[in-house]
Amino acid sequence: xxxxxxxxxxxxxxxxxxxxxxxxxxxxxxxxxxxxxxxxxxxxxxxxxxxxxxxxxxxxxxxxxxxxxxxxxxxxxxxxxxxxxxxxxxxxxxxxxxxxxxxxxxxxxxxxxxxxxxxxxxxxxxxxxxxxxxxxxxxxxxxxxxxxxxxxxxxxxxxxxxxxxxxxxxxxxxxxxxxxxxxxxxxxxxxxxxxxxxxxxxxxxxxxxxxxxxxxxxxxxxxxxxxxxxxxx
Ligand SMILES: *[C@@H]1O[C@H](CO)[C@@H](O)[C@H](O)[C@H]1NC(C)=O
Ligand SMILES: *[C@@H]1O[C@H](CO)[C@@H](O)[C@H](O)[C@H]1NC(C)=O
Ligand SMILES: *[C@@H]1O[C@H](CO)[C@@H](O)[C@H](O)[C@H]1NC(C)=O
Ligand SMILES: *[C@@H]1O[C@H](CO)[C@@H](O)[C@H](O)[C@H]1NC(C)=O
Ligand SMILES: *[C@@H]1O[C@H](CO)[C@@H](O)[C@H](O)[C@H]1NC(C)=O
Ligand SMILES: *[C@@H]1O[C@H](CO)[C@@H](O)[C@H](O)[C@H]1NC(C)=O
Numbered sequence: 154x155x156x157x158x159x160x161x162x163x164x165x166x167x168x169x170x171x172x173x174x175x176x177x178x179x180x181x182x183x184x185x186x187x188x189x190x191x192x193x194x195x196x197x198x199x200x201x202x203x204x205x206x207x208x209x210x211x212x213x214x215x216x217x218x219x220x221x222x223x224x225x226x227x228x229x230x231x232x233x234x235x236x237x238x239x240x241x242x243x244x245x246x247x248x249x250x251x252x253x254x255x256x257x258x259x260x261x262x263x264x265x266x267x268x269x270x271x272x273x274x275x276x277x278x279x280x281x282x283x284x285x286x287x288x289x290x291x292x293x294x295x296x297x298x299x300x301x302x303x304x305x306x307x308x309x310x311x312x313x314x315x316x317x318x319x320x321x322x323x324x325x326x327x328x329x330x331x332x333x334x335x336x337x338x339x340x341x342x343x344x345x346x347x348x349x350x351x352x353x354x355x356x357x358x359x360x361x362x363x364x365x366x367x368x369x370x371x372x373x374x375x376x377x378x379x380x381x382x383x384x385x386x
Contacts, residue, residue, distance in 0.1 A: 190288035196259035199229035199346020207329030211259035213269035247300030
């Protein structure tokens with residue numbers, strides 16, 4: 154149901170014609186940024202506020218699969234592993250390998266610049282079609298999660314990391330999977346929320362695209378969301 158960059162023509166002839174989504178491999182290279190998500194916040198997917206007590210991330214709009222409210226990425230879990238920093242000169246290659254398993258609960262809106270600006274026309278400035286915007290600081294992720302070398306660089310927050318990502322089962326890998334309160338959607342949002350506990354990719358348990366289903370342009374920036382807007386890098 155998603156379009157693979159390399160297969161745009163194939164997609165155009167099939168069900169993907171009406172969208173500009175990409176289908177990404179289950180494992181690959183991406184970038185990671187971080188943003189502030191207040192504890193208890195109900196983000197674009199409409200996942201319960203208690204989900205913020207566990208590692209979560211926003212995904213860039215094209216990979217998220219919707220410009221408004223929920224999309225096919227909602228609820229999916231990924232293991233994200235830090236590789237090296239992108240912006241620093243020289244790049245920082247940490248001696249320790251840090252990973253975190255996140256659940257996608259939020260949209261990182263499309264922008265003209267920034268790290269969530271990948272479209273079918275090209276990747277972000279780091280050459281990546283996927284950017285995971287990690288909700289951090291978080292009560293569930295150590296404050297020293299991001300390795301640093303302050304004596305050499307003079308700062309600790311590198312902002313943008315090259316990472317590897319791996320699609321994983323939420324039920325077996327995500328820290329919040331056994332906390333019923335952290336699973337599912339906010340009932341009051343009714344049809345504008347979609348947060349499966351462990352989407353498998355089947356149409357039965359994976360969110361559709363809210364924007365595609367409501368004829369909201371896929372390339373629009375989020376404007377009419379029922380949920381408050383927070384800023385992403
Ligand atoms: C990661 O970042 C460096 C710059 O720090 C860049 O040269 C490299 O191509 C990027 N990609 C990978 C997969 O390391
Ligand atoms: C995203 O923005 C960067 C500059 O920040 C630019 O180099 C890149 O081409 C942009 N990507 C797209 C698809 O517009
Ligand atoms: C910090 O950078 C310096 C210079 O490259 C290096 O000698 C040192 O081992 C680094 N420390 C850590 C913790 O990476
Ligand atoms: C994952 O766990 C939830 C909640 O316990 C359950 O409803 C769901 O069926 C499980 N999914 C899979 C694929 O095991
Ligand atoms: C989706 O659910 C329907 C009805 O429960 C079932 O018949 C169908 O086989 C399911 N499809 C998949 C791909 O699991
Ligand atoms: C935008 O929100 C208003 C109410 O605030 C609603 O009437 C309208 O239908 C919404 N438009 C879309 C495209 O969701």
